[in-house]
Amino acid sequence: MQSIQLAGEEVVLCGDHAMVWSARRTLLVADAHFGKAAAFRARGMPVPAGTTANNLARLDALIDAHEVERVVFLGDMFHARESHAPVTLAALRAWRERRHDLQLLLVEGNHDANAGAPPADLRIELVGEPYIEGPFAFCHHPKPFMDRYVLAGHLHPAYRLSGRRESLRLPCFWLGEQVGVLPAFGDFTGTSTIAPLAGDRIYAVADGRVIAMPGERIAPPI
């Protein structure tokens, strides 16, 4: 966990791939990809059930630890059309019933557009990007928006930390001058290596710890 200043606000970077905007009691997660395993199974790829339950348990832990009142999904909450599978939705509905006071906001991502709108009884407010609030613009795609600081997902960013002999790829928060990208939250999601610009702030996640990467060491992009 690491508390930092972003666009004049205090935010907390969590080791479980989420961000907390303390002043607004809001938890931000990107790329949850609910039902990805179900979509795989429907297409003949054996992925065991259990990822949805695990994702929800992690959300619960974050919600309780930071006492938030709202969760904002920065796009790609659902993976594909087949993700609205009975097992996945049943788990989500049960969770929603336990968390009935929680506000849920989904900024539509590219996967959500394919998957279709979430069922109404989950009571998720679906909005297009950008969704402006305070100094921030909540988006899915990491593109600058006017004078706001964009918080986005989509990239599943990972940072490559290279030493003399070996190198590690670590999921990371990638905070640029105008745009900040969150690591993917979902349990069964991959990462892609980023090529940051000089001056960007990178916070990598290793073993649940959030560790700042030294800015001046960041390699120029290829």
Place this chain on the structure above:
Amino acid sequence: MRKPRPQRGLPAALAATDHLGKQLDRKRRQESREKKLLKAEQGGLDFYAPPPTAANEPDSAPVIGPPVSIPGWFAARNWQPFSFQREVWAAMAAGKSGLLHASTGSGKTYAVWLGALAALYPNLLDAPLAEAETVKPLTILWITPMRALAADTVRALQAPLPHLGLDLRVAARTGDTAAAEKTKMNTKPPAAMVTTPESLTLLLTRADAKEQFRHVRCVIVDEWHELMGSKRGVQTQLALARLAHWQPNIMVWGLSATLGNLETARDALLGAQATEAVMVQGVEAKNIVIDTLIPKTMERFPWGGHIGIKLLPEVVEEIDKNNTTLVFTNVRSQAEIWYQRLLEARPDWAGIIALHHGSLDREIRDWVELGLKEGRLKAVVSTSSLDLGVDFLPVERVLQIGSPKGVARLLQRAGRSGHAPGRVSRATVVPTNALELIEAVAARQAAGLRHIESRKSPEKPLDVLVQHLVSMALGGGFVPDELFAEVKGAYAYRALTRAEFDWALGFVQNGGALSAYPDYHRVAPDEHGMYRVPSQMIARRHRMSVGTITADSMMHVAWLTGGRLGSIEEGFIARLKQGDAFTFGGRVLELIRVQDMTAYVKKAKRKTGIVPQWNGSRMSFSSELAESTLDVMGQMHAGHFDEPETRAVRPLIELQEKWSALPGPDNLVMEAIASREGHHLFVYPFAGRMVHIGLASLLGWRAARDQPGTFSISMNDYGFELFSAQAFDWKKLIREGLLSEKDLLKDVLDSLNASELAQRRFREIARVSGLVFQGFPGAPKSTRQVQASSSLFYEVFRKHDRGNLLLSQAEREALEQELEIGRLSETLKRMRSRKLILTKPPRFTPFSFPLMVERLREAVSTESMSSMVERLLGELEQAADLE
């Protein structure tokens, strides 16, 4: 004025011949046309490689007269059949299966090929055919491990046919065959088909496979020694079991190099049929010569290192003396370095010396192979990529840079030379450090005693079984009871239990009874209980991934201006920055950008670049060679310096004995040395570097149970070093069970990052069992919705399906193959049985010095990920301070 530009896509040496460039351009245009065709036709797994060039056609054969008998054809070419050839012909004419083995290549092809024809027409062994005969249906299958060999094989098989009066069409069907050609072959198959294990399996996924293979009477598996140790060999075994299920009388023959366990090789190939089979020994090269390029002065010769460029002048001299020389290296980086240094030493050799290794583009390799056959090349620097294949007749000389690592490999490489009648096959070891002189003697003695390495068939790999189940569901469907019996007929699965089979079946059917995989099916029974693949998409995806048994994440290397150079591991490119220079294909390249799995490069202005270290390219030191090396040291300890090599290293050996002790067959030498840096312990079990990694971590971990990560470790094939800041009482630790086998497995797993090793093994398993899917060529992005990396699958299974047997397989493979746990435990036992000599030398000895140097290059860490992050950050800070 601009300088003339180098020919695109070719190493400097190749670009020198102008007509070649044009030829390749023409081929490239043809390729791109065929590639488009291929996409349109969507015909299974098709990696593209160019068709053989016109220049590849066989030389003018004798004029075709009236039909002759098989011995008559030999006589017409002034050949005398070897007795082993007659033996094979007779056995095949009698319908027997078997294995033919020999240490060199000569005559094996015509033994089994003419034998297969004799099986069809037994009279051919005595007299010409009364009238010309036509063979129509697919009757003979010829399986080769490399599709690149298929074209050459087809030509060799075709040669005798017109003379024998046989109208029998021979054709290749591999991943390289154009889709249109394949479609034609489906309706009109050739009578003899040359194919690879992957393409054969792909044919078996056709719904009408049984009909297609109905007339097959004989299957020949070439280079079986190369296949048998791998999962491709298991795939071959399963395909043979299927053919034998349809045709119980099918004849199967294998061709193999000499191995230490030929009976096993035969059984693995023939499975249930092995009982009736014969074993035939081909020409044994009694006069294979193994010698050494001995440095003129030993004083300045290095004790350690593995590049060995010190002997460059001698190597140049050897190449100069002969018409054609093959220079074998053990790793690609070494091949790159040697090629460059040879060109620097003799710039006049540009265009007549070449480089050949597995990462170079197919057409570049084809050009090199053709040049060898035609005798146009003076020398080729190569890795094991030239170990296999059709013989290159004009090769006069074989040089082996560095340790041969294994007896069989050295014999096979030697067999590359001296094919002309009356010549001997000869391999000359070029030592890269002083101790390798001893290995050359060891290899010679082991070869003389026929102490040759064995190969093992993998034991019931479930990933291959999972793939096979889907293949069989496609290939006409299956009934579980019958298929279980059939699969057990394959040697690798002779001990498969019904529970394991049922697990694999469950895994493709519905995820299995015990775990939760709702709404998932890859295969499902129809109303008659026949298991089939219910979805076209799954069928398509499966056919695409059959055969991608080995494929690391490779990136293309291409000129910015167009033209491909080859491929390189993604991990290497990822460590480079824009503008960095690296050496590839014999030239120095500058990285411009990376895009769509391609690294775009241009020629670098700099003269030197980083030489990529290809992963997994290290060969392991065979135990046969290790034993023999210890024996040679025993001889030297007893005062025998009878060989030129041992005479040359004598001063070094005497120094070792004076400062410490000489490792030998009856002792275990350990050296404890204190230096300014800290405390070093050197141990010499001679068990190969893989075993030493495990041993070193184990000993380090046991010595300091409460302080993990205290040791840094280095290892080579002879021994290992444990380096620590504090001193340890090793004698006492050994008395207290440092070398004990008690809790061995647990301690090894605790001492190493075993889960990372297992995860690495899982990459291949995920690919073979069809979890990881590379995507259709040119497919829309939507297919990416079912793409996930093997590490994601590994994690999700570990979290949510811990009982998944593919995970256990990964762990087992990591232990058996990465750590060689069996050899490790054997080594421990032997270390305990030998006399322990612990010395305290005044300075680094000839044996410890190479390890000391090695430590600067490699280390094994046992730390957690976050502490590794801290350490890497520390390294970065340090590097920054130095700038």
